[in-house]
Amino acid sequence: MGAEQAETIAPMLKALADPVRLRLMSMVMSREGAEACVCELLPAFELSQPTISHHLKVLHDAGLVEREKRGVWVYYRARPEAIAALGSLFDSVLAPA
Amino acid sequence: MGAEQAETIAPMLKALADPVRLRLMSMVMSREGAEACVCELLPAFELSQPTISHHLKVLHDAGLVEREKRGVWVYYRARPEAIAALGSLFDSVLAPA
DNA sequence: ATCGGATATCGACATGCGTCGATATTGACA
DNA sequence: TGTCAATATCGACGCATGTCGATATCCGAT
Numbered sequence: 001m002g003a004e005q006a007e008t009i010a011p012m013l014k015a016l017a018d019p020v021r022l023r024l025m026s027m028v029m030s031r032e033g034a035e036a037c038v039c040e041l042l043p044a045f046e047l048s049q050p051t052i053s054h055h056l057k058v059l060h061d062a063g064l065v066e067r068e069k070r071g072v073w074v075y076y077r078a079r080p081e082a083i084a085a086l087g088s089l090f091d092s093v094l095a096p097a
Numbered sequence: 098m099g100a101e102q103a104e105t106i107a108p109m110l111k112a113l114a115d116p117v118r119l120r121l122m123s124m125v126m127s128r129e130g131a132e133a134c135v136c137e138l139l140p141a142f143e144l145s146q147p148t149i150s151h152h153l154k155v156l157h158d159a160g161l162v163e164r165e166k167r168g169v170w171v172y173y174r175a176r177p178e179a180i181a182a183l184g185s186l187f188d189s190v191l192a193p194a
Numbered sequence: 195a196t197c198g199g200a201t202a203t204c205g206a207c208a209t210g211c212g213t214c215g216a217t218a219t220t221g222a223c224a
Numbered sequence: 225t226g227t228c229a230a231t232a233t234c235g236a237c238g239c240a241t242g243t244c245g246a247t248a249t250c251c252g253a254t
Binding site: 001003006007009010011013014016017018019020022023025026029083086087090093094095 | 098100103104106107108110111113114115116117119120122123126180183184187190191192
């Protein structure tokens with residue numbers, strides 16, 4: 001794996017490398033249509049609302065999820081391209097030779 | 098995915114979530130027997146020897162690689178259990194529902 | 195016994211990260 | 225228009241991280 005490729009993928013892994021964000025991503029992916037409202041995610045954590053909002057922003061900035069506002073609610077949806085990119089990472093780098 | 102599982106896996110992802118460590122892991126995996134001597138890894142980076150040693154320690158502490166000293170040289174080898182654990186993460190969490 | 199090369203550890207520095215409370219913004223609805 | 229509820233942004237705090245130079249450790253060879 002080249003240096004540029006590593007520089008590209010590392011930020012996505014970094015975004016995922018936090019227990020809260022891992023669970024958030026898992027919750028989003030496991031919902032119908034791979035999307036979830038913030039109001040569904042908040043009660044699952046004993047963290048403040050700004051903290052969850054911050055973590056969702058980190059996932060969004062890394063390109064792992066996309067935001068959609070519907071009325072007062074905001075829905076986060078997994079981005080399949082990003083998931084696929086991570087999958088190919090595992091195939092190319094972490095698969096046994 | 099449960100909170101405990103997230104707390105278990107996040108540190109492994111964190112260890113991988115750095116461009117230098119991603120490349121180190123990739124280089125180790127791509128060698129015969131999935132092992133590489135530090136002396137083979139060092140020249141690939143424009144970083145000091147202590148810095149590379151530090152990154153290898155991070156990978157080791159996360160359980161991703163194991164150390165073996167042979168004479169003056171130290172070999173790092175990928176731990177298949179850890180790789181498998183990460184693979185199952187992708188299956189269970191990031192696979193499309 | 196000593197020297198030299200390979201690797202690890204230490205101490206320090208700047209930067210980044212997770213968290214919070216306080217506040218701003220947005221939109222539905224009376 | 226005004227209020228309330230949902231979400232984001234801001235500023236601050238303590239702690240972790242990536243990097244380095246200096247030094248220690250270990251081991252083979254002379």
